[in-house]
Amino acid sequence: MTVSMDEISAFAAIPEATSKVTPMMEQYLEIKAANADCLLFYRMGDFYELFFSDAEIASRTLGIALTKRGKHLGADIPMCGVPVHAADEYLQRLIRFGHRVAVCEQLEDPAEARKRGSKSVVRRDVIRLVTPGTLTEDTLLDSRRHNYLAAVARVRGDGELALAWADISSGELAVMTTAPARLMADLARLEPGEIILPDSLLDDAGLAAAFRQSGASLSPLPAVRFDSAAGERRLKQHFSVAALDAFGDFSRAEIASLGGLLDYIILTQVGRVPVLRNPRHEDATRAMLIDPATRANLELTRTLSGERNGSLQSAIDMTVTAAGARVLAERLANPLTDHLAINERLDEVDYFFAFRDLREEIRQALASMPDMERALARLSLGRGGPRDLAVIRDGLSGSRSLSHFIADDRELRVRPHAIAAASGLLSAIPEGLAGELARALADELPLLARDGGLVRAGYLDELDGYRKLRDDTRQVIAELQATYAEQTCVRSLKIRYNNVLGYYIEVSAQNATALTGPEATATFIHRQTMAGAMRFTTTELAGLESRIAAAADRALSIESEIFDRLVAAVLQESGDISRIAATVAALDVAVSLAELASRHHYIRPRVDGSLQFHVRAGRHPVVEQAIEKQAQGSFIANNSDLSGDGQRLWLVTGPNMAGKSTFLRQNALIVILAQMGCYVPAAEAHIGVADRLFSRVGAADDLARGRSTFMVEMVETAAILNQATERSFVILDEIGRGTATFDGLSIAWATVEHLHEVNRCRGLFATHYHELTALSSTLPHLANATVKVREWKGEVVFLHEVVPGVADRSYGIQVAQLAGLPAAVIDRATEVLKLLEDGEKAVDRKALVDDLPLFAATRPQSSNMHGFREPTALALKLAGIAADELTPRAALDLIYELKRLQDTP
Numbered sequence: 001m002t003v004s005m006d007e008i009s010a011f012a013a014i015p016e017a018t019s020k021v022t023p024m025m026e027q028y029l030e031i032k033a034a035n036a037d038c039l040l041f042y043r044m045g046d047f048y049e050l051f052f053s054d055a056e057i058a059s060r061t062l063g064i065a066l067t068k069r070g071k072h073l074g075a076d077i078p079m080c081g082v083p084v085h086a087a088d089e090y091l092q093r094l095i096r097f098g099h100r101v102a103v104c105e106q107l108e109d110p111a112e113a114r115k116r117g118s119k120s121v122v123r124r125d126v127i128r129l130v131t132p133g134t135l136t137e138d139t140l141l142d143s144r145r146h147n148y149l150a151a152v153a154r155v156r157g158d159g160e161l162a163l164a165w166a167d168i169s170s171g172e173l174a175v176m177t178t179a180p181a182r183l184m185a186d187l188a189r190l191e192p193g194e195i196i197l198p199d200s201l202l203d204d205a206g207l208a209a210a211f212r213q214s215g216a217s218l219s220p221l222p223a224v225r226f227d228s229a230a231g232e233r234r235l236k237q238h239f240s241v242a243a244l245d246a247f248g249d250f251s252r253a254e255i256a257s258l259g260g261l262l263d264y265i266i267l268t269q270v271g272r273v274p275v276l277r278n279p280r281h282e283d284a285t286r287a288m289l290i291d292p293a294t295r296a297n298l299e300l301t302r303t304l305s306g307e308r309n310g311s312l313q314s315a316i317d318m319t320v321t322a323a324g325a326r327v328l329a330e331r332l333a334n335p336l337t338d339h340l341a342i343n344e345r346l347d348e349v350d351y352f353f354a355f356r357d358l359r360e361e362i363r364q365a366l367a368s369m370p371d372m373e374r375a376l377a378r379l380s381l382g383r384g385g386p387r388d389l390a391v392i393r394d395g396l397s398g399s400r401s402l403s404h405f406i407a408d409d410r411e412l413r414v415r416p417h418a419i420a421a422a423s424g425l426l427s428a429i430p431e432g433l434a435g436e437l438a439r440a441l442a443d444e445l446p447l448l449a450r451d452g453g454l455v456r457a458g459y460l461d462e463l464d465g466y467r468k469l470r471d472d473t474r475q476v477i478a479e480l481q482a483t484y485a486e487q488t489c490v491r492s493l494k495i496r497y498n499n500v501l502g503y504y505i506e507v508s509a510q511n512a513t514a515l516t517g518p519e520a521t522a523t524f525i526h527r528q529t530m531a532g533a534m535r536f537t538t539t540e541l542a543g544l545e546s547r548i549a550a551a552a553d554r555a556l557s558i559e560s561e562i563f564d565r566l567v568a569a570v571l572q573e574s575g576d577i578s579r580i581a582a583t584v585a586a587l588d589v590a591v592s593l594a595e596l597a598s599r600h601h602y603i604r605p606r607v608d609g610s611l612q613f614h615v616r617a618g619r620h621p622v623v624e625q626a627i628e629k630q631a632q633g634s635f636i637a638n639n640s641d642l643s644g645d646g647q648r649l650w651l652v653t654g655p656n657m658a659g660k661s662t663f664l665r666q667n668a669l670i671v672i673l674a675q676m677g678c679y680v681p682a683a684e685a686h687i688g689v690a691d692r693l694f695s696r697v698g699a700a701d702d703l704a705r706g707r708s709t710f711m712v713e714m715v716e717t718a719a720i721l722n723q724a725t726e727r728s729f730v731i732l733d734e735i736g737r738g739t740a741t742f743d744g745l746s747i748a749w750a751t752v753e754h755l756h757e758v759n760r761c762r763g764l765f766a767t768h769y770h771e772l773t774a775l776s777s778t779l780p781h782l783a784n785a786t787v788k789v790r791e792w793k794g795e796v797v798f799l800h801e802v803v804p805g806v807a808d809r810s811y812g813i814q815v816a817q818l819a820g821l822p823a824a825v826i827d828r829a830t831e832v833l834k835l836l837e838d839g840e841k842a843v844d845r846k847a848l849v850d851d852l853p854l855f856a857a858t859r860p861q862s863s864n865m866h867g868f869r870e871p872t873a874l875a876l877k878l879a880g881i882a883a884d885e886l887t888p889r890a891a892l893d894l895i896y897e898l899k900r901l902q903d904t905p
Contacts, residue, residue, distance in 0.1 A: 023121045025072065035102035035126060039094065043106045043124060047081040055080045061097050062090055088139040091130055095140065098217055101130040128381075129268040132217040133194025136169045136274070136377050143371060144317075144325035146170065150192035150216070151264070152183070153226040153257035154201060162253035164261045165190055168274040168381075170326065170373040171578050173261075175254045176282040180206050181723075186284075187214040188292035189333040191301075196264050198223040213292065221264070228252040231259015238262060239278065248281030275380045275574045277582075285691070287334040288675055293716050294695035298668055299622070300332060312669055315622045316678065318596050320367045322374075323581060324588025331589065335675035339689050342607045345590075345677025347416040350604055352594035353679070359598075362405050362591050369398045369588075372581040376574060379567050386445040386454035386563065392570050392577060393437035396429050399580050402587065403427040419590075422583045429580065430573050440566060449563040452556045463558045469544075469551035477503070480544065487523075488514040495541070501527060503545045505536040593678050600625070602679035605670075610688035611726065613642040613671075613762050617683035620666035621673070624681060636800040637683070640667050642762040647783035649756050651773060652766040652802070654787030655811035657818070659800040660766040661697055663787070664731040667764060668695055671729050690729040690762070694720040697733035710738030714747075721754050730755065730763035737768070745769045756782055773806045877901055 021029070028051065032040050039058060041048035050058045051069075055078040059066035068076040082090045094101055107123045114120065128134075133149030135141050150165040163186055164175040178186050187195070187210065195211060199220035202208045211218055224230075232255050235244060244250055250258070258279055266273055296304065303310040313332055319325045336342045352359045375391035378384035403426035406419055415423070442456045455463060469476060481495040490511045497503050504527055507515060512534040515524040528535040570577065596602065600621070617637035624635040636659070642648050652660050670680045674687040696716045717735055724730055735751050736744025748769050755763055756779045765772075773784050786807040790797040796814040813833060817826050877898065886894065 021072070023119060027121050027124060031102075031104055031124065031126060035129070038100040038102035038129060040126075041082075041087070041101055041103045043084070043104055044081075045106075046084050048084060048087055048103070049079060049081040051077055051079050053078075057099070058082075058090075058094070061099065062093055088137055092140050095130065095132050095135070098132075100219075102126045103128050103130060126270060128270055128272075131194055131219065131268055133192060133196075133219075134168055134265065134268045135193070136374065136381060136383060138374065141169060141374075143322035143374075144319075145329055146172070146326050148190050148192040149261065149265070150187065150190060150195045151226075151257045151261035152195060152197045152201060152207075152211075153253055153260055154198070155228060155251075155253045155256060160251060160253040162251065162257040163187075164254065164257035164279075165192060166261055166265065166276060168265060168269075168276070169377045170323070171275045171277045171377060172280075173258075173276045173278070174280040174282050175250065175258050176284050177251060177254060178284060180204075180210070182284070182289060183207065184210040184213060185289050185291045187211075187216070188295050189287070189290065191333075192216045194219055196221055196260060198226050198260075219264070221260070225263050226256045226260040228256040228259065231255045231257075231263070234259050234262050235279070238273065238276075244279075247279050250279075250281060254281070269381055272381045274377045275571070275578060277578055285337060288337055288672070288690060289692045290335075290672075291694065291719060293719075294668075294693055295333075297695045297697045298665060298672075300672070301329065310622065310626075312622055312672070315625050316593070316596055316673070318592040318599075319588050320363055320592070321369050321585065321588045322371045323585035324366070324592065327582075327585045327589050328592070331676045332672070335672050335693075336677065337675070337689050337691055339607050339609050342675055342677055342689070344416065344418060346604055346607070346679075348418055348590040349593045349597065349677065349679060351416055351419060352591045353597055353604075356598065358405060359591055359594055362402065362587070363595065365398060365402050365405065366584070366588050366591070368394070369402075369584055370395050372396075372577060372584075376570070376577055376581070379570055380574065384567065385448050386441065387447065389437060389454075389563070389566055389570065390441055390445055393434065393441055395581065395584075396434040396577070397438070399426045399584055400429050400434070402584065403429075406587075418586070422587055425579060425583050428576075430576055433569055433573050436569065437566060440562060449560055450556070452559055455559050455562050460558065460562070463555060463562075466547075466551045466555040466558065469548050470555055473548055476544070476548075480541065484538075488520065490514050501535065501537075503537070503541055503548075504528070505538070505541065506533050507536075508533055597679035600681065602681050603683065603685065605674040605680045605682075605685035605687050607674050607687050607689065611643070611648075611762065612686045612688040613640070613648075613667075613729070614686040615640045615667060615670055615680075615682050615684070618666055618670055618685070619681040620662050621669060621681050623662055623666075638663055638666075638800075638802040640764070640802070642764070646781070648760070648762045648781045649752070649779075650764050650783050650785045651752065651776065652764055652785045652787070653768070653770055653773060653807035654766075655789055655796065655798070655807065656768075656815045658787035658789055658798045658811075659802075660787055661733055662800075663802050664697065664733055664764045664766055665695075668693060668729065668731050689727070691725060691727040692723065692729075694724055694728060694730045695732075696720060696735065697731065708738070713738050717751060721751065721759065724755070724759040724761045724763075726760040728759070728761040728763075730759070730761050731766075732763065733766045734768065735765070745771060748772060749775070752782070753779070768810050768812075770807065770810075 028040075028042060031042070032052075032054075039050060039054045041050065043049075052072075055066060058064065059078075059080045062080075062082070064080050064082065067079050069079040070077050091101055103126065104124050105127045107125055110122050113122045131149075133147065135147055141147055146167045147169055148165045148167050150163060152161065152163055154161050161178050161180060161183065162175060163178045163183070164173075166173045176186070192214065194217045195214065196219045197211070200223050202211070202220060232244065235255065235258055236242065239247075241247075244255070262273075262276075290300075295301070299311045301311055301313045302308050308314050313329060316332070317325060317328055319328055331345075336345075352362070370391040372392055372395035375384065375388040375395075379388050379392075403423055406415070406423045407427065440455055440459050442454055444453075446453050457464060457467075477495050481493065484495070484505060485491055485493040488507075488511075490507050492508060492511065494506050495503060496506050505515070505524065509532055514520065515534070515536050516526070523538055524536040525538065526534065527537050597604075616639050618640060619635050619637050627633060627635050640650070640663075642650060652663065654660050666681075670682060670685060671687060671690055671693060673680045674685065675689060696713065713735070717732070720730055720732070732751070732755075736746075736748040738744070739747075748767055749772060752765055752772060752775055755761060755765070760781075776782050776784050784804065784806050785802050786805045788799040788801045788803055789811060790799060796811045813826060813829050816829065881894065
């Protein structure tokens with residue numbers, strides 16, 4: 001689509017004596033006023049142009065040139081633009097910086113506008129609002145992660161808080177009741193790209209803090225958009241039901257959040273609605289609650305530096321489809337608390353774990369499966385192309401092949417219910433649609449339908465005829481010329497073309513009588529007489545000429561009609577396609593987890609409703625894989641037993657770098673893996689379901705909120721002590737290290753007692769305060785454990801083995817030496833440590849400072865009144881040596897003399 005220079009110049013200078021604006025400017029200002037909170041991408045030919053403050057913002061954000069075009073109210077109009085074909089790249093950057101974009105398209109060809117008058121403006125309107133939570137393009141999304149749009153609502157009066165979320169790129173839609181105390185944790189597991197909410201909720205300081213900490217883009221809306229009555233009507237209309245009871249028992253707040261979510265989707269998609277599955281009601285207690293700090297500390301989906309590589313997800317993700325990766329990430333973020341549901345998932349993994357050949361066949365078939373969910377979403381929103389239809393075609397074909405692999409029981413082994421159900425669903429693929437897509441679509445497809453070439457040759461005779469005219473004009477004309485030559489017996493008859501007459505028949509003057517006789521005049525029509533030739537036409541030739549001229553346009557029009565018909569057929573079967581896509585994704589997860597278990601020697605955990613926690617030879621899944629990749633030996637496995645009726649709290653001591661933090665984290669990760677339905681890295685595991693998982697490890701400040709490292713540590717510890725139940729699993733590392741020694745020891749002491757007596761949870765508590773080990777004599781459910789080390793010739797050797805007992809020291813100085821601290825510092829630290837270990841801790845602080853003056857390790861042993869050291873005889877002798885002038889014999893004599901001076905008091 002092109003745009004004329006007349007339209008571009010419509011932003012030219014306006015007479016300053018008048019307040020009138022041009023029609024072009026009037027159109028722009030009207031559209032901009034309706035989308036004041038967005039950057040307006042205003043389509044002008046092959047560019048999206050931005051003006052005024054939008055242009056200034058885009059120029060800074062995108063790093064593109066800012067120009068000027070004409071004047072408005074006496075001032076220059078800032079302007080910048082981006083090419084339409086590269087718009088996705090620029091949109092991605094704008095969205096990443098928190099901007100919203102309104103895409104305003106030309107809705108007609110400029111030639112049509114000119115028919116209405118020379119000053120007519122091309123019709124334009126906004127076709128979508130691009131926001132962080134409403135992206136569907138592959139270029140703007142991570143194919144292996146969900147992109148959730150979340151909505152939070154609260155009904156006045158009862159104070160109930162509801163959280164709804166949707167991924168419009170895959171069709172997922174769910175809702176749950178939450179509470180202010182757990183909202184932050186619920187948002188952390190979803191990691192939404194955008195949160196919509198009534199603007200009144202931001203008046204609540206606690207909720208506002210939770211929204212900000214989520215890291216999502218916030219879109220406050222008028223509270224009227226979250227009216228529960230209006231939301232119920234909107235949901236019934238969209239899902240074509242008379243009542244919502246079939247989907248679940250929704251509260252008023254949940255209906256309000258779902259209704260507001262759907263309303264916002266319709267608003268941003270300008271009337272179009274993606275394919276959404278029926279809303280799923282989720283029980284808040286269904287998933288293990290994991291707070292944001294714990295998710296970050298355990299590096300579930302990304303490392304502390306923000307990278308995916310090195311996270312737990314990267315270690316266990318062996319899925320071969322994008323949809324499967326999204327489901328795996330969802331399960332990892334939401335470990336289950338229902339041990340029956342957990343074991344159903346483990347049964348699926350166990351089935352594929354038992355049959356290696358079947359597993360390999362399915363993985364090979366899955367590797368070619370495209371992402372039907374996101375293709376379906378784009379087609380439903382009018383953003384899909386021929387290649388999205390091909391995705392549906394190939395996905396349906398591949399799904400049928402998958403059904404054959406899981407159709408039969410193997411070796412009399414009964415298939416789990418979920419696999420049997422998957423087999424039935426995949427075998428019930430709509431054959432009519434799959435066959436129609438296969439017959440209609442070409443092998444090589446264009447990106448856009450308007451480019452043509454999407455329909456397979458032979459699918460429609462009419463289309464093939466127009467293509468032949470378009471592509472084989474010379475052959476068609478030659479065939480007609482041969483027909484006329486044979487009919488008139490004029491071998492020299494030619495069909496030619498010029499810009500005035502178009503196609504015409506030309507014969508010499510001598511042969512003209514063959515075309516002008518009584519019988520011929522009914523066919524051949526005289527057009528022009530030349531000096532040596534005569535020119536004719538025929539009704540057939542005239543018709544052929546018009547058909548040739550229109551062939552390309554007509555072929556494109558027919559292909560467009562076929563495309564629209566195929567899209568409509570796909571959308572009519574969207575429910576089945578969506579269910580098939582979800583089934584394929586779940587199948588990919590089960591098979592990939594079985595492959596993970598096989599490759600890395602994981603075992604099926606025993607998961608039940610008890611308070612047991614027993615792991616034999618447990619390993620850290622991420623660290624183990626890192627060691628294997630670097631060929632650094634094997635991971636040292638360790639046992640742990642925190643059974644609820646025994647020693648449910650372990651106090652772990654040991655030196656730095658010995659592996660205490662790794663031990664703590666690996667047990668927490670084993671809990672998560674087991675409850676998400678995955679085999680675990682251990683020789684044996686019995687896991688009683690944990691309702692919550694808490695982790696307090698690492699050291700970090702929060703300067704933006706005015707919190708020091710110690711304050712962050714205390715806030716996170718407080719959350720654990722206030723919320724952990726006897727079903728929770730807790731790991732704490734070095735509580736109290738951020739303050740003075742006795743303060744920290746006291747806090748750690750009281751924390752251990754509270755965990756033991758009040759929370760009564762299963763937990764691991766790592767510390768360097770060896771004094772805490774004495775608590776095992778008074779707390780019956782507390783056990784001491786330590787990480788073994790060996791000293792060899794003054795150096796410490798870490799064995800990474802956790803055993804019952806107490807560490808006698810922390811070996812901090814040895815670790816500091818390994819880190820490369822200067823020798824003088826190490827020597828001085830050793831001296832101070834010896835004095836402290838000899839009982840100097842009880843002396844007065846001033847006396848201790850006097851006994852251990854600063855930098856004493858390097859201070860001269862004897863000084864004069866000015867603080868300068870008196871030179872010794874040895875020093876004087878060394879100062880007078882000219883080393884370059886010494887002969888070998890003189891150097892040897894000098895060594896004996898220096899030795900004598902050194903031994904002299």
